[in-house]
Amino acid sequence: MSNKKPITAYLGQEMLFFDGGMGTMLQSAGLQAGELPELLNLTNPALITSVHKQYYDAGCHVVTTNTFGANRDKMEAAGHSVEEIVTAAVSCAKAAREQCATSQPKYIAMDIGPIGRLIEPMGDLSFEEAYSIFREMAVCGEQAGADLVIIETMGATYEVKAAVLAAKENTSLPVFVTCTFDERGKLFTGGDVAAVVALLEGLRVDAFGMNCGLGPDELYPVIKQMSEISSLPLLFNPNAGLPKQKDGVTYYDVAPEAFARSMQRAAALGLCVMGGCCGTTPDHIREMIRLCRGMTPAKPADKGITMISSYTHTVTIGREPLIVGERINPTGKKRFKEALKNDEISYILGEGIAQQDAGAQILDVNVGMPGIDEPAMLEKTVKKLQSVIDLPLQIDTSNVQAMERALRCYNGKPLINSVSGKEESMRAVFPLVQKYGGTVVGLALDDSGIPTTAAGRVAIAKKIIDTAAEYGIAKKDIVIDGLTLTVSAEPDSANVTLETLRRVKQELGVCTTLGVSNISFGLPKREVINAVFYTAALTAGLDCGIINPKSEGMMNAYYSYRALCGYDEACGDYIARYSAPADEPAAPKAAASGMSLKSAIIAGMGDEAARIVRELLSGENPPAPMTLIQDELIPALNEVGDGFEKGTVFLPQLLMSAEAAKAAFEVLKEMLAGDGSDEKLGRVILATVKDDIHDIGKNIVKVLLENYRFDVLDLGRDVPPEVILENVRKYDIKAVGLSALMTTTVVRMAETIELLRKEAPDVKIFVGGAVLTEDYAMQIGADAYCRDAMASVRYCKKIFGC
Amino acid sequence: MAAQINPDKWYSGVDLEEVLRYAGVKDAALCGEDVKQSAVRAVNESGEAAAPKQISRECLCSVNGDSCDIDGMLIVSRDLAAHLRGCDRVLLFAATLGSGVDLLIARYSAVKMSYAVMLQAAAAALVERYCDEANALLEARYAAEGCWLKPRYSPGYGDFSLTHQQALLARLNAYKYTGITVSGGGQMTPMKSVSAVIGVTRERQPGSTGSCASGKCARCPNISCAFRRV
Structure with missing residues (x-):
C-alpha cells in the first residue's frame, strides 16, 4: 500500500514516529562482531522484513532501510554493488509494509550513514568524492522505491553538506537529517548545535534533529537548545540510554516505559518526529507511541534569527556590533596582489589569522583582480582558510561562477557579498542563496546607479527584500549595505549613508553592513576619519562593520562604543584590553632596544626583527637590502643552523629564528618590492x-x-x-x-x-x-x-x- | 610571573620535559625560558582544544604459534603473539583527543611552525597521558577479579601490521563512540588517536601498565630514534 500524501504533508500536522534500532535487533538475532549488517538484506531478507514489520506493527509511520553503511567503500570490498544491496533493502521494507495491517500511513526512509572517513582537510576524502558516494546511495534508494532519505548519525558538518546536496540534487525525495552530539552538545568534529541548525536551514532540508550518541535524558538539554533556535520541523531519535558492557556485549539500560516517559517530556519542546536509535526495540517505540500519539506537534515557525556559521559555531547578526575583517582583498594592496599572482596562499592565511587574533568575528574573502582565475582562486582560498580558521566567512565576489564554487565548498552558512537591486544580479544570486544557504548582503543600488538620497536607497533595499521572498529567502537572511561613498568627492555622502542605516533598521527591520573605510579615499590620515565615521555608523545602527581589525583607531572606537552602549558587561572587555596586565614584561621594545638585526633573529624575536628592518630602511642612510641580507640575515641563520647541527640549538629555537628572519624579509618585501632582493635560489x-x-x-x-x-x-x-x-x-x-x-x-x-x-x-x-x-x-x-x-x-x- | 600548566585539568600531570623532548629539545637546561613557556602554553592550549574520548571492549583471544585469534580476527604477528602469550582474554582499546587538536596544529603550521612543533609534542604527551589514565581505570576493574593488564600493543608495533587497524576499530565501533576514522591509506584521523590490544592475564605484570616505554622501545626496529628509551 503506498501513501497518497508525501510525508512532508504531515510534518507539523500530526506527530510522526520513526522506528527504533536495527543493529540491536540483528545482534540479538545472532549478528556477529565484524559482520556487515547490510549483507543480510541479501542473505536473510526474511529477518530484515520481520524487524521492519515489528516496527510498523508498533505503530511507526517510518521504517529505516538496513542501508546505514551501504556505501561504495564498504560494499565493494564485500563484493556487492550499492544498487544490489539498496534494492534488496528497500524490498524488505516494502514486504513488511505489505504484510502489516495497521492503519497509519507507512513510509520507507532510505538510510544513509556516515562514510567512515573524514573529508579534507580533517581527513583524506575529497568533498566531491563524498558527494558521489552519497549520490549513488540516494539515487539507488529512490529508484528502489524509498519515500524519503534519512541522513543520520552524522558527526561532521562537511559530510552532512555533501550528503544533503547529493540527495537534493539527484532525487526528488524529502530529506531528513540527524546529527550525533556528545554530552557537551558538540559533534565529533567540534560543531555546536547552532552551527548545525544554521547549515541545515540554509540547505533547506525538510526536517532535522539528532540521533544516537546518548539517551533522551542526556540529550534533553541539547534538543531543547535546538528547539529554541530552529525554524524547521525537529526530529529526535536517541539511544535507549548510555551503552554498558557485559561479557563483551554492549547493551543499553533504559527500559521501554522510562524511554517513553523521557520522549514525552522532550516532545513537549516542540518536536514533530520521534523515534529511537541504538538499544531501542519495538517495545520502546510502541510505548513511546502510546504516550505521545495524541500530542500536538509544533508548527514550525521562523524564529527570525540572522545566523551565519563556520563548521564549529555560529555568529548571530543583529544583537551586538560585529567586526568583518576586510584585509583579505587585493584592492589597493601591492603585497597582496603579488601574493595572489604567485599563489602564496600562506600569506593570505596569515592575513586571516592576524585578523582573527585582532578581534574579527567574520572574515571577508575577496580575491578578484585582473589576470587571475577568480573562480578557482576563490574556491582554493575558501578551502584553505576553513582548514585553519574557524571564523564564518563572507564570500565577496561579483563573479557568479566564483560565488557558486565558493558556496559549494564552504563548510557552513556564509555571508554572501553581494547582490544588488539590479534585476540581473538578483536573478543570478538569489538561486544560489536558496540552494546553498547563506545570508546575503544587499547593496542599495540598481540599474540606474546609486541613489543620492536615503529614500532612494531604502526603496531599493525594500525591492531586494521583496524579490528575495519570491525565492523563499526570508528577511532574516538579508543584510543591507547602505553604501559608503568617498566624502572628499561627495560632501553629503556620510549623512546620506547614516540616514540610510537608520531608516533601513527602523522601516525595514533588517540587519545592516557597511564597508566603513571607503569614506576616506583620497584623504590623509585615513584612520582618524574612519574611526569617527565608524562610531557614527554604530550609533546609527550598523551591525556588521567591514573594517581593518588591525587598526588601533577602529578598535578603540569599537571597544569604546560597546562599553558605552551596554554591549560590554561591567566594561569587562574594555578593561581587559586597556589595563596593562601586571604579569606581562614591560614594553618589549625598550627591553630590546639597541639589539642588532642579527641578534634579534638569533634570539627568535620576530616582531623585533621586523621593527629593526623598518627602522633601518626609513632612517637617514638606509642600507641596501642586499647588504642587510648578506651581513645580518644570512650570518644569523648560519649561526643558528650550525648550533642546531652541533646540538646546542634545538628544533623550536631553529624555527623561531627562521620565523624572525621571515618577518624581516617580509618588511623588506613590503617596502622595496621588486628591487631584486627577492631573488630565489631555485x-x-x-x-x-x-x-x-x-x-x-x-x-x-x-x-x-x-x-x-x-x-x-x-x-x-x-x-x-x-x-x-x-x-x-x-x-x-x-x-x-x-x-x-x-x-x-x-x-x-x-x-x-x-x-x-x-x-x-x-x-x-x-x-x-x-x-x-x-x-x-x-x-x-x-x-x-x-x-x-x-x-x-x-x-x-x-x-x-x- | 611564568605561566603554569592549568592545575585542575585532566592534563595537569603532563610531564613538561617529555613535551620538550618530543619537540626535539634534547637538553631542557640548554634552552631559554621562552621555549619552556611555549611548551606550557602548548599543553594548555592543546588540552583545551581536546575533546578526549575512549572505548574499550573485552573479547576472547587464543594464541597459536605466531597467530592470534581475537574475536574472530586472525592476526599473524610473532611480536603480538609473544606479547599475548598466556592471555585468554584481551581488551580492544581506542582513544582520541578529537579533531580540534588537529585543527589547532594546522592553524599554527600555516603561520608559526615553531609553535606547531610544540603543540604536536604537547598533544603526543597528552594522548599518552589520557590513555594511561583510561587504562588505570581498566586495570583497577580487573584487579578486583585478580587479573593484571599487559601494556598497550598497537598496530604498527613490531610486526603487528597496520593493516589490522580498520578491523580493530570496526570491532570497537570506534567511529560511533569516539569519532575515530581510518583514511584510505590506513592512518587514523583525528591524528592524535591510539588503538591497541591489551592482554588480560593472571600473571603479575612487572611495573605499571600503560604504554610500557622501555618494553616498547626494546622491540622497535628504529634504533636511531631520538626518543628511544632502553
Whole structure:
C-alpha cells in the first residue's frame, strides 16, 4: 500500500514516529562482531522484513532501510554493488509494509550513514568524492522505491553538506537529517548545535534533529537548545540510554516505559518526529507511541534569527556590533596582489589569522583582480582558510561562477557579498542563496546607479527584500549595505549613508553592513576619519562593520562604543584590553632596544626583527637590502643552523629564528618590492607521499628552505606519485624532497622514486621521515637521506651550487 | 610571573620535559625560558582544544604459534603473539583527543611552525597521558577479579601490521563512540588517536601498565630514534 500524501504533508500536522534500532535487533538475532549488517538484506531478507514489520506493527509511520553503511567503500570490498544491496533493502521494507495491517500511513526512509572517513582537510576524502558516494546511495534508494532519505548519525558538518546536496540534487525525495552530539552538545568534529541548525536551514532540508550518541535524558538539554533556535520541523531519535558492557556485549539500560516517559517530556519542546536509535526495540517505540500519539506537534515557525556559521559555531547578526575583517582583498594592496599572482596562499592565511587574533568575528574573502582565475582562486582560498580558521566567512565576489564554487565548498552558512537591486544580479544570486544557504548582503543600488538620497536607497533595499521572498529567502537572511561613498568627492555622502542605516533598521527591520573605510579615499590620515565615521555608523545602527581589525583607531572606537552602549558587561572587555596586565614584561621594545638585526633573529624575536628592518630602511642612510641580507640575515641563520647541527640549538629555537628572519624579509618585501632582493635560489618540490597524512616534518623543512631563499612548491600531503611527476615536468624542477612517517608509507616513497627515476631521470631526490634510515634511503634509490631540516638545506645548497 | 600548566585539568600531570623532548629539545637546561613557556602554553592550549574520548571492549583471544585469534580476527604477528602469550582474554582499546587538536596544529603550521612543533609534542604527551589514565581505570576493574593488564600493543608495533587497524576499530565501533576514522591509506584521523590490544592475564605484570616505554622501545626496529628509551 503506498501513501497518497508525501510525508512532508504531515510534518507539523500530526506527530510522526520513526522506528527504533536495527543493529540491536540483528545482534540479538545472532549478528556477529565484524559482520556487515547490510549483507543480510541479501542473505536473510526474511529477518530484515520481520524487524521492519515489528516496527510498523508498533505503530511507526517510518521504517529505516538496513542501508546505514551501504556505501561504495564498504560494499565493494564485500563484493556487492550499492544498487544490489539498496534494492534488496528497500524490498524488505516494502514486504513488511505489505504484510502489516495497521492503519497509519507507512513510509520507507532510505538510510544513509556516515562514510567512515573524514573529508579534507580533517581527513583524506575529497568533498566531491563524498558527494558521489552519497549520490549513488540516494539515487539507488529512490529508484528502489524509498519515500524519503534519512541522513543520520552524522558527526561532521562537511559530510552532512555533501550528503544533503547529493540527495537534493539527484532525487526528488524529502530529506531528513540527524546529527550525533556528545554530552557537551558538540559533534565529533567540534560543531555546536547552532552551527548545525544554521547549515541545515540554509540547505533547506525538510526536517532535522539528532540521533544516537546518548539517551533522551542526556540529550534533553541539547534538543531543547535546538528547539529554541530552529525554524524547521525537529526530529529526535536517541539511544535507549548510555551503552554498558557485559561479557563483551554492549547493551543499553533504559527500559521501554522510562524511554517513553523521557520522549514525552522532550516532545513537549516542540518536536514533530520521534523515534529511537541504538538499544531501542519495538517495545520502546510502541510505548513511546502510546504516550505521545495524541500530542500536538509544533508548527514550525521562523524564529527570525540572522545566523551565519563556520563548521564549529555560529555568529548571530543583529544583537551586538560585529567586526568583518576586510584585509583579505587585493584592492589597493601591492603585497597582496603579488601574493595572489604567485599563489602564496600562506600569506593570505596569515592575513586571516592576524585578523582573527585582532578581534574579527567574520572574515571577508575577496580575491578578484585582473589576470587571475577568480573562480578557482576563490574556491582554493575558501578551502584553505576553513582548514585553519574557524571564523564564518563572507564570500565577496561579483563573479557568479566564483560565488557558486565558493558556496559549494564552504563548510557552513556564509555571508554572501553581494547582490544588488539590479534585476540581473538578483536573478543570478538569489538561486544560489536558496540552494546553498547563506545570508546575503544587499547593496542599495540598481540599474540606474546609486541613489543620492536615503529614500532612494531604502526603496531599493525594500525591492531586494521583496524579490528575495519570491525565492523563499526570508528577511532574516538579508543584510543591507547602505553604501559608503568617498566624502572628499561627495560632501553629503556620510549623512546620506547614516540616514540610510537608520531608516533601513527602523522601516525595514533588517540587519545592516557597511564597508566603513571607503569614506576616506583620497584623504590623509585615513584612520582618524574612519574611526569617527565608524562610531557614527554604530550609533546609527550598523551591525556588521567591514573594517581593518588591525587598526588601533577602529578598535578603540569599537571597544569604546560597546562599553558605552551596554554591549560590554561591567566594561569587562574594555578593561581587559586597556589595563596593562601586571604579569606581562614591560614594553618589549625598550627591553630590546639597541639589539642588532642579527641578534634579534638569533634570539627568535620576530616582531623585533621586523621593527629593526623598518627602522633601518626609513632612517637617514638606509642600507641596501642586499647588504642587510648578506651581513645580518644570512650570518644569523648560519649561526643558528650550525648550533642546531652541533646540538646546542634545538628544533623550536631553529624555527623561531627562521620565523624572525621571515618577518624581516617580509618588511623588506613590503617596502622595496621588486628591487631584486627577492631573488630565489631555485625551485624545490616538497611532498608527503601518498597515503601519508602526517605532514609536520615536511612543513618544518619547508620553513627552513624558504628561509634560505629557495622557492618551495609545497604539494601537501597524501600526494600520488603521478602528481609529483606532473609538477616536476610542468615547472622543470631540479630537486624533490619526499617525506614519509610510517613504515607502510615508506613503500609509497619507493614507488614515487621509481616513477621519477624512469620518467624524470635528472631530478635529484632527497628523503626524510621518522622511520627512514640512511641505508634504507639508499636502497630505495634516493640521492640523499636528510636526517633533519638543516640537512635538507645543505643538500639543496649543494645541488643548486650556492 | 611564568605561566603554569592549568592545575585542575585532566592534563595537569603532563610531564613538561617529555613535551620538550618530543619537540626535539634534547637538553631542557640548554634552552631559554621562552621555549619552556611555549611548551606550557602548548599543553594548555592543546588540552583545551581536546575533546578526549575512549572505548574499550573485552573479547576472547587464543594464541597459536605466531597467530592470534581475537574475536574472530586472525592476526599473524610473532611480536603480538609473544606479547599475548598466556592471555585468554584481551581488551580492544581506542582513544582520541578529537579533531580540534588537529585543527589547532594546522592553524599554527600555516603561520608559526615553531609553535606547531610544540603543540604536536604537547598533544603526543597528552594522548599518552589520557590513555594511561583510561587504562588505570581498566586495570583497577580487573584487579578486583585478580587479573593484571599487559601494556598497550598497537598496530604498527613490531610486526603487528597496520593493516589490522580498520578491523580493530570496526570491532570497537570506534567511529560511533569516539569519532575515530581510518583514511584510505590506513592512518587514523583525528591524528592524535591510539588503538591497541591489551592482554588480560593472571600473571603479575612487572611495573605499571600503560604504554610500557622501555618494553616498547626494546622491540622497535628504529634504533636511531631520538626518543628511544632502553
